Amino acid sequence: MTAPLLAVEGLSVRFRSGGRMLPAVDGLDIAIAAGETVAVVGESGCGKSVTALAIMGLLPAPPDCAVAGRAALDGVDLLSLPPEGLRRLRGRAMAMVVQEPRTSLNPVFTVGDQIAEAVRVHTACSARAARARAVELLELVRIPDAARRLDDYPHRFSGGMRQRVMIAIAMACDPRLLIADEPTTALDVTIQAQILDLLGDLQARFGMALLLITHDLGVVARMARRVVVMYAGRKVEEAPLRPLFAAPRHPYTQGLMRASPHHAPAGGGRRLAEIPGVVPPLDALPLGCAFAPRCPVAFDRCRDERPAVLPAGDGRLAACFRAAGEAAPA
Amino acid sequence: MNRDRPAWRLARVVLRRLLQAVPIVLGVLVVNFLILRLAPGDIADVLAGESGVATPGYVAELRTRFGLDRPVWVQLFAYVSNAALLDLGWSFRHARPVAELIAARLVPTLILMAASTTLAVGLGIVLGVLAARRVNRPIDAVISTLALLCYATPLFWIGLMMIVLFAVQLGWLPSGGFETLGTGATGLGRILDIARHALMPAVALALFYLALYTRLTRASMLETLTQDYVRTARAKGLPERLVVFKHALANAVLPTVTMTGVQINSLLGGAVLVETVFAWPGIGRLAYEAVFTRDHNLLLGILFLSSVLVILVNLLVDLLYAVLDPRIEAA
Ligand SMILES: Nc1ncnc2c1ncn2[C@@H]1O[C@H](COP(=O)(O)OP(=O)(O)OP(=O)(O)O)[C@@H](O)[C@H]1O
Numbered sequence: 001m002t003a004p005l006l007a008v009e010g011l012s013v014r015f016r017s018g019g020r021m022l023p024a025v026d027g028l029d030i031a032i033a034a035g036e037t038v039a040v041v042g043e044s045g046c047g048k049s050v051t052a053l054a055i056m057g058l059l060p061a062p063p064d065c066a067v068a069g070r071a072a073l074d075g076v077d078l079l080s081l082p083p084e085g086l087r088r089l090r091g092r093a094m095a096m097v098v099q100e101p102r103t104s105l106n107p108v109f110t111v112g113d114q115i116a117e118a119v120r121v122h123t124a125c126s127a128r129a130a131r132a133r134a135v136e137l138l139e140l141v142r143i144p145d146a147a148r149r150l151d152d153y154p155h156r157f158s159g160g161m162r163q164r165v166m167i168a169i170a171m172a173c174d175p176r177l178l179i180a181d182e183p184t185t186a187l188d189v190t191i192q193a194q195i196l197d198l199l200g201d202l203q204a205r206f207g208m209a210l211l212l213i214t215h216d217l218g219v220v221a222r223m224a225r226r227v228v229v230m231y232a233g234r235k236v237e238e239a240p241l242r243p244l245f246a247a248p249r250h251p252y253t254q255g256l257m258r259a260s261p262h263h264a265p266a267g268g269g270r271r272l273a274e275i276p277g278v279v280p281p282l283d284a285l286p287l288g289c290a291f292a293p294r295c296p297v298a299f300d301r302c303r304d305e306r307p308a309v310l311p312a313g314d315g316r317l318a319a320c321f322r323a324a325g326e327a328a329p330a
Numbered sequence: 331m332n333r334d335r336p337a338w339r340l341a342r343v344v345l346r347r348l349l350q351a352v353p354i355v356l357g358v359l360v361v362n363f364l365i366l367r368l369a370p371g372d373i374a375d376v377l378a379g380e381s382g383v384a385t386p387g388y389v390a391e392l393r394t395r396f397g398l399d400r401p402v403w404v405q406l407f408a409y410v411s412n413a414a415l416l417d418l419g420w421s422f423r424h425a426r427p428v429a430e431l432i433a434a435r436l437v438p439t440l441i442l443m444a445a446s447t448t449l450a451v452g453l454g455i456v457l458g459v460l461a462a463r464r465v466n467r468p469i470d471a472v473i474s475t476l477a478l479l480c481y482a483t484p485l486f487w488i489g490l491m492m493i494v495l496f497a498v499q500l501g502w503l504p505s506g507g508f509e510t511l512g513t514g515a516t517g518l519g520r521i522l523d524i525a526r527h528a529l530m531p532a533v534a535l536a537l538f539y540l541a542l543y544t545r546l547t548r549a550s551m552l553e554t555l556t557q558d559y560v561r562t563a564r565a566k567g568l569p570e571r572l573v574v575f576k577h578a579l580a581n582a583v584l585p586t587v588t589m590t591g592v593q594i595n596s597l598l599g600g601a602v603l604v605e606t607v608f609a610w611p612g613i614g615r616l617a618y619e620a621v622f623t624r625d626h627n628l629l630l631g632i633l634f635l636s637s638v639l640v641i642l643v644n645l646l647v648d649l650l651y652a653v654l655d656p657r658i659e660a661a
Pocket residue numbers: 015016024042043044045046047048049050051060215282
């Protein structure tokens with residue numbers, strides 16, 4: 001296997017809170033090959049967005065936040081890059097689309113200005129050329145009447161249209177990696193499908209890798225080749241799409257599947273909130289497996305010892321004593 | 331093409347706002363007139379008192395001469411219809427037309443207002459951004475403490491202390507007046523001379539608002555810096571300079587613009603104090619003198635002018651706001 005485009009290894013992010021450093025992400029490994037789509041799923045608060053922000057270098061500065069581990073893009077470790085070096089990669093080699101299109105565009109500048117700006121910051125080109133490129137990008141994300149809409153302000157666009165503008169900004173410099181953090185969660189069902197289509201088409205056309213963060217297993221089924229399941233800041237399972245849906249190994253993944261019928265239409269799946277119990281708060285993580293208090297099949301060892309992420313057959317990984325085939329006491 | 335449509339709409343808004351202002355100005359005129367007429371004592375009392383011939387006959391004669399013996403509503407009607415033609419009447423105290431008196435004092439006051447507003451807004455924004463960028467660090471603490479001090483210190487005390495320090499002790503700046511008399515300086519030399527005179531009164535008048543804008547800008551910068559669009563700007567790879575001064579500040583400056591309108595409206599009140607302390611020949615001092623000499627016509631004229639100024643400034647601020655915040659569609 002060739003070196004992946006993005007290799008996240010042992011990523012840990014801790015936030016300062018009342019004099020303590022609480023782990024929001026802990027020892028996370030994710031690898032994405034060029035052009036591949038990997039989905040990251042998990043309940044609210046499990047550290048998905050924090051992971052995205054860590055890769056983009058957009059987390060708060062120390063001492064409020066401490067990041068450790070590696071996140072190499074094309075062999076360059078983003079986490080040890082000086083701020084200026086990282087800035088040059090942001091928006092050029094890697095780009096991000098986030099959940100809330102209504103607040104993610106600056107209300108006092110035209111969309112054309114905000115797209116052209118993304119072009120000009122990384123390429124030496126005239127204002128006129130950047131404007132022409134902005135029209136091109138708006139057409140790329142299928143905004144009708146692109147040339148005329150360039151001088152409109154964000155409040156003139158619907159939520160779906162604004163998300164298209166956000167995608168246009170992200171595509172400004174042909175990134176090799178696009179991180180989409182719940183790109184459709186805030187949108188209507190019909191619009192969600194259009195945005196997912198658009199992302200899929202853009203990926204097919206430009207061959208960028210897509211790190212797709214979502215709550216929605218319908219979205220996962222539609223878009224991803226490989227899935228990473230997170231719980232309480234850690235990876236609990238990773239598997240190719242079909243085997244994962246056919247036979248989830250981790251009890252948490254099984255819970256997610258039960259909570260969200262995977263035959264749901266793409267983008268129409270329910271949010272994953274129906275597993276009994278709640279995600280433990282960061283300052284009260286259990287000693288052993290973080291899922292043990294909610295797990296229907298947990299046994300003593302789960303509460304005392306944290307299971308490592310281990311191979312679970314067929315190129316799959318799982319962090320569960322039961323999934324790894326270790327004997328449980330009867 | 332679709333450029334002139336907003337422009338036309340803007341022009342219509344301006345016209346409508348100006349028309350709406352007419353009854354307001356009229357109301358201000360009438361109320362001021364009635365209040366001053368109903369207050370005890372008029373110019374006849376003061377003049378007669380000063381001349382020492384305060385016989386009832388002499389006072390009555392003065393009243394007749396000034397038209398003060400006519401019924402109040404007749405006086406009111408005459409005053410308002412004259413004012414509509416920009417004839418603000420006659421100052422019996424100065425024996426000159428009110429409009430002429432005001433015109434002579436208008437320029438120094440406008441200089442003072444422009445200088446102090448520019449200083450307060452400009453420096454306030456810079457200090458506010460600086461403090462927000464270094465929140466809870468030493469420089470933020472210094473700026474915030476200074477702002478609080480300026481905010482709480484009375485204007486006249488600051489004025490007097492500045493005179494004591496910079497004019498009397500150090501001798502760097504003139505203690506008062508508009509320009510050095512008798513130098514015959516023209517052009518740049520005169521401008522510099524006036525600027526030297528204007529410096530202390532402008533700073534004294536600006537300090538309170540400088541503090542206010544610093545605090546306001548700091549608070550709204552802290553808020554805008556956490557907004558999603560600021561993260562978008564960073565995610566694009568924009569340099570921090572653009573993230574802060576373009577994306578965050580363009581939004582954070584909006585409350586300051588609103589406040590500037592309020593400041594200019596109340597500046598005339600501050601001008602009375604500062605112009606008196608620094609012997610600045612402006613409208614504020616003129617108004618102050620008019621009160622004490624019962625020069626009602628002059629006072630009415632000044633109040634009329636300031637209400638017109640307030641309306642114009644408000645209109646200007648609203649227009650500026652509409653330009654800065656495209657979400658405000660000129661309705
Ligand atoms: N800036 C921050 N300071 C302190 N704690 C934070 C910060 N950002 C995130 N956290 C905490 O880190 C944890 C993970 O948050 P994160 O936003 O990554 O969750 P998520 O998986 O994206 O959830 P959602 O599905 O709701 O978006 C949460 O407990 C959150 O409270």
